[in-house]
Amino acid sequence: MVTENLSKIVENQIDELKEEWLKEVRKSDYLTNYRNFNDQETIDRGNAVYSYLNDWLKEGASNKSAEEYFEKVGERRFKAKFPLNEVHYALYLLKRIFWSKIDWRDKVTGSFETSNTTKIMNVFNNYFDLANFSVTQGYFKAIINSIDDKDTISKSALKSLLINGKLDPDALKDDEPIWRHV
Numbered sequence: 001m002v003t004e005n006l007s008k009i010v011e012n013q014i015d016e017l018k019e020e021w022l023k024e025v026r027k028s029d030y031l032t033n034y035r036n037f038n039d040q041e042t043i044d045r046g047n048a049v050y051s052y053l054n055d056w057l058k059e060g061a062s063n064k065s066a067e068e069y070f071e072k073v074g075e076r077r078f079k080a081k082f083p084l085n086e087v088h089y090a091l092y093l094l095k096r097i098f099w100s101k102i103d104w105r106d107k108v109t110g111s112f113e114t115s116n117t118t119k120i121m122n123v124f125n126n127y128f129d130l131a132n133f134s135v136t137q138g139y140f141k142a143i144i145n146s147i148d149d150k151d152t153i154s155k156s157a158l159k160s161l162l163i164n165g166k167l168d169p170d171a172l173k174d175d176e177p178i179w180r181h182v
Contacts, residue, residue, distance in 0.1 A: 002119045007057040010050055013101045020097045021046035030089045033082045049094050053127055061123055066130040067137075074138025078146075084139050088132055095128040 010017075025034045025042050034042055056066055077087045147153055 002123055003057040003061050006120060006124060007054050009101075010054040010057070010098075013098075014047070014050060014054075016101055017050050017097055018043045018047050020101070021094065024093050024097060025090075028089070028093070031086055031093075033080070033086055034090060045090075046094060049091070049131070050098070053098075056127060057123075061127070063126070063130060066127060067134040070131045070134035071138030071141070073131075074135035074140075075142040077135070078139045078142035084136065087135055087139070091128060091131050091135065095124075098124070 022039055022043050025031050025046075028035070034045065037045070052069055056062070056069075059065065074087065077084075
């Protein structure tokens with residue numbers, strides 16, 4: 001029942017979610033790679049996470065399926081040279097946008113009875129927590145697979161990879177943080 005209610009919200013709000021995602025990406029200082037896409041490509045990336053959320057909810061909210069899906073996302077983002085912190089920030093925004101679209105007065109007192117509120121929050125938070133964890137796993141697996149056993153990776157190359165998503169130490173500023181406060 002809880003997953004069905006969340007799924008209905010995703011379905012009913014999908015157009016608004018996609019529009020808000022596009023607006024947030026376009027104005028964010030932290031999503032420089034995402035801003036390189038045209039509007040439709042940007043919308044499609046946000047929509048993929050929301051569509052998968054909807055499918056995941058309909059299929060029973062399996063941790064294993066979310067982990068597998070987001071590990072692949074992490075691997076793809078590494079190969080596309082996205083910095084990991086940017087991928088995390090994108091997931092954070094998608095989560096924040098979803099919560100902002102829920103009219104809690106009606107949802108909590110209507111289809112979401114107060115006794116279900118904690119369950120709803122747990123299911124939803126579980127999805128995005130698994131997303132972040134699994135994206136990181138997929139990203140790091142892709143890093144490991146990109147390094148030959150006889151290769152070594154320098155501290156500056158690793159720093160560049162984790163911060164800027166590329167192996168170009170000259171492109172880094174020494175004071176550039178790995179994570180920026182949101």
